[in-house]
Amino acid sequence: MTTVGIAEAKNMLPELIRAVEAGEQVVITRHGVPVAQIAPPPPTKRKVILGGMEGQIRFKPGWDEAITEEDLLGSRL
Template identity: 60%
Template sequence: MTTVGIFEAKQKLSELIDRVERGEEVRITRNGKHVVRLVPDRDDAANPGIEALERIRARLSKPGVLKGGEVTVDEILSWRDDGRR
């Protein structure tokens, strides 16, 4: 997490926004006190982790998938890790 004063934030707003877009959190201070926190805007609908979970649920909801041994632990872990890359 980066902390900057309000004057510096005004001077480097574009740079700070670029950092936030890459996932970093930025705090802005006024007179040494935190007043603003810039964080990435996360839309749950666009979250790849949620999408991966939905794919896992769809696959596991098919009749006989778990009983027939069609899904391996490695597959489940791979599905879980989709979107973490």
């Protein structure tokens, strides 16, 4: 982990960004107290594709048949 003061960080921002790209953690301090951290951006979300699992999911026969409350709850009635 690299720790730098605000003035130093201002003067060496490109180098600090390269360090973050390489996996290093960079903490910026003011008078020795951490005030910020440079980190990589969050991973991008995958785009949802409707129908993307079509043909890969199969339901057993009778999966949509009605059931009684007793069947649902068992013997807890």
